Amino acid sequence: MTHCFVLDAQGRKLSPTKEKRAWYLIRKQKAILKCKFPMVIQLVREVPEEEIDSTPIHLGIDDGSGIALVQECRAENKPVFKGTIELRIDVKEKLAVRRGHRRYRRQHKKYRPARFDNRSSSRKEGRIPPSIRQKKDAILRVVRQLTKWVRIDKIFLEDVLIDIRALEKRYNPYRWEYQQSNRLDENIRKAAILRDRNTCQDCGATNTRMEVHHITQGV
Structure with missing residues (x-):
């Protein structure tokens, strides 16, 4: 910084x-x-x-935990803060351990009949899995802290589509098929170039260096 x-x-x-x-x-x-x-x-x-x-100050958030503050200037925009939020990756394992403890405890309660699906938090509408919610809460905590020190006029959030096939081709896979990627390469930039056969989607140029970035649609 x-x-x-x-x-x-x-x-x-x-x-x-x-x-x-x-x-x-x-x-x-x-x-x-x-x-x-x-x-x-x-x-x-x-x-x-x-x-x-x-002068307007914009906050950019990458859903993968990247964050940056950029201030508009007359000549060019000036980055004033950038960093990476270290997110927890042990939430799923800890929930599995807690689930095992609860299951063991319930099986040893002989004084009452077993109950099923009695947790309101698991049945409420719009529920977010704890492993995903803690990542969003971590980003929001950083944003709230930054707003105490600097003026933020706009917030730009980079969103990621989970399954493009379901949106483009109406593909409805089984649960286990979500883990099987149809990406042509592990590198997203290379995968996009292979998918478009090294052809620019804006001007149609070929056999040139390609820029792979987000699509900006005009109003």
Whole structure:
């Protein structure tokens, strides 16, 4: 991270500044260090409302736990923060262990008849599996923390389609078939080039270097 989040004496969010500038303000006793990583400083003076920069700052979130803040500038956009959220990968295993303990405990309760499907959390509408929910909650916790230090005008979320075959070809596989990928290559970029036979889908050019990116549809 090469930039630092800035707050004024009243706690109002200002535009980020470079770390070198932040350490200079701290040495001159014009600011105090609130957090070291990510670096956050608070000025000892109050900035008037008319002097606060209102340049838009956008937050980009990759569903695979990547996150970045970009500030719009006159010449070019300036990245002010980027990082990777380390998500837990042991939730499924811990749930399996807990399920085994509960099953063992229920089988040894001889004083009441066995019950089935009696957990309201497993039957409620719109339920999200815990292994997926904890990943979304981890990203939301980081976003809520960033909003305390910096102004975020827009949030862009990169979404991923789970099964393209089901959307394009009305393919309805069995449960065990979801684990069998029909991708032409493990690298998504190579798979897209092989699928399109090295032909640009925009201008139809062939035998040239291909750029593989998201499709942007005009209004």
